[in-house]
Amino acid sequence: MNIERLRNIRCFLFDMDGTVYLGDQLLPGAKEFLAYLTSQDIPYYFLTNNSSRSRVDYVKKLNHLGIPATANQIFTSGEATGIYLNDKKPGASLYVVGTPSLEEELRSFGFQLVEEDPDYIVLGFDTTLTYAKLWKFCDFVRAGLPYLATHPDINCPTETGFMPDIGAMMALISASTGRDADIIIGKPNTPIIEAVMRKTGYSIQDLGMVGDRLYTDIALGQTGIATVLVLSGETKIEDLAESPFKPDIVVDHLHALHQFMKGNN
DSSP states (O other): OOHHHHHTOSEEEEOOBTTTEETTEEOTTHHHHHHHHHHTTOOEEEEEOOOSSOHHHHHHHHHHTTOOOOGGGEEEHHHHHHHHHHHHOTTOEEEEESOHHHHHHHHTTTOEEOSSSOSEEEEOOOTTOOHHHHHHHHHHHHTTOOEEESOOOSEEEETTEEEEOHHHHHHHHHHHHSOOOSEEOSTTSHHHHHHHHHHHOOOGGGEEEEESOTTTTGGGGGGTOEEEEESSSSOOGGGGGGOSOOOSEEESSHHHHHHHHHHTO
16 A cells, blocks of 8 residues: 555545445445545545536435535536536537436536537437437437547446446447547546646645546546545456556545544554
8 A cells, every 4th residue: 555645645536436325325434534534624526427417416415425515526527528628619519418417517618509510529428318319429420520428437336236337338339430439538538637636726646536446536547646446336356456557545445544544644
């Protein structure tokens, strides 16, 4: 374990699904560890690749689970997508394959959501997906329109296993069109960490990512950010041997990280 990296974290970023909670169940030690960080005046944010829900949705869920989060503490790949596109072309027209929550998030940036002749096409984690939406998206991909995906996750963890996430949809689109996304916004890609630094004011060296996925959360370590792997979600300890992405610290869950931090302060 890289204790020094942990001590140098001035602001924590937490994945949610598989890290703070699983389904509607709070994971061990999550509430207590977040309260500990607050008592130590260490800020934290919730950074999720899941673009199917808005910041308001996540606040409601966390509050329901007993965690006093605010909208300012929630950072989704949907918000990061909005920031990225706003830098490229404010007020752009978008064709979006996503949930109503993602659509509302993008509208809040002033984008126009259209069915024809969009400036950009955006693929999100769409739990309201229909064949017609997917077919139309593939037509736009074949036409060569700029194609953004909110994040790369293949599966989304649930209490009973996994549900197909956007990565599975991207594979289908690639198989059908022969073309991959031009830009992927979410973890572990540069656009989301740039948006985080802008929002928090912290540098890469100050930030620490805590999450359960090697290829998204822990792969952020390539940017220079400290990483903590929790084994409460998708990743099992045996997965580490084959992974090119190595965390600075591995713990079973947030309760173990809490104990580890208290013991090393």
